[in-house]
Amino acid sequence: MISVKAPGKLYIAGEYAVVETGFPAIIVALDQFVTVTIQSADQIGSIVSSQYQENSIYWRREEGKMVFDNRDNPFHYILSAIKVTEDYAKTVGKDLGIYHLTVESDLDSKDGRKYGLGSSAAVTVATIKALCEFYALPVDHDKLFKLAAIAHFHVQGNGSLGDIAASVYGGWIAYRSFDRDWLKLAEKSYNFAELLDMDWPGLDIELLTPPKSLKLLVGWTGSPASTSHLVDRVALNKAKRQQAYQDFLNHSQACLKRMIAGFRNQDLHAIQTEIAINRKLLNELDQFTHAHIETPLLTKLCDIAEEFGGIAKTSGAGGGDCGIAIIDSHKKLNQLIEKWAANQIIPLSFNVHHVKE
């Protein structure tokens, strides 16, 4: 039996701008995982996720293709991950098999509400990792990222794929997305083996080391938000306010460059200064796109963090989900966390997860 896991993530800074090719963001992987297991099966395979028990699907293989008995299923990311990995396996001459694939996830609360930790990315990465083991396909982090990015992009279609990078590389990363229009054309011109070997225009991933005194705190608002809808709303409004949008991109890029330098120089103060600037830039974006990124509860989360000497902002698309605070580990962290909890902000005691190559 093969069993692998992939971590969830949180955005630290650079959201929305990162959707444009080459614009940076900082993202961390967390020690909360999706686990995928694969076991060989005889004739009938299955896909079962404990989060979606009632939607388990059963399949067989006919002339090399997966054929489902149940067409009405929620497993778009898993099926896309399977398709991409098996297409790759075929290009390198592997015979396709039958298996039971099961999923367990820490990335939703006990009552099934998502935290916004990138479960769709983690489920995609874990499925591909498990199948690469099943088919004995050697993949390093770069190849795993590319396979998972293709699979996730085929389903969601409008994201930066930063959540995939965080899940594959782990730890703290600075991420710039590749040109997704290029990928659409490249997929028609190259086979998988070629696509995985080549450089992707715009893509850049740098591993960052935070200063020792930096503590990341995570607060959850309890209300799930749809990232793809919020990204669509920003995209719709950017056409109407081209200059304001271009200013946002340029300012975000400059802010992220200074923040990344703060990591390289181990300068907590510089990082915090830029977190505050990034929050302001996202609020300005909010004003002309009406995406409602910083909800009143997220504002409260930031205000409380500041009372205790931290600097906080929304994480990811906003509109609910989580906020983050960056604070000196010597400050009164417990009091901050208690005040969050007293104000309907649920502290999530998750840590950053580092992935081995």
Ligand SMILES: Nc1ncnc2c1ncn2[C@@H]1O[C@H](COP(=O)(O)OP(=O)(O)OP(=O)(O)O)[C@@H](O)[C@H]1O
């Ligand atoms: N445990 C799971 N089993 C199977 N599919 C899952 C599982 N967890 C997530 N998914 C897939 O991911 C989708 C959720 O993705 P969505 O982008 O809405 O949330 P997210 O990636 O967790 O959050 P965010 O984008 O805010 O970080 C689900 O609808 C499902 O298709």
Ligand SMILES: C[C@@](O)(CCOP(=O)(O)O)CC(=O)O
């Ligand atoms: C808004 C955006 O920059 C970040 C989305 O983050 P999250 O998945 O909502 O945590 C979109 C993206 O990068 O795909």
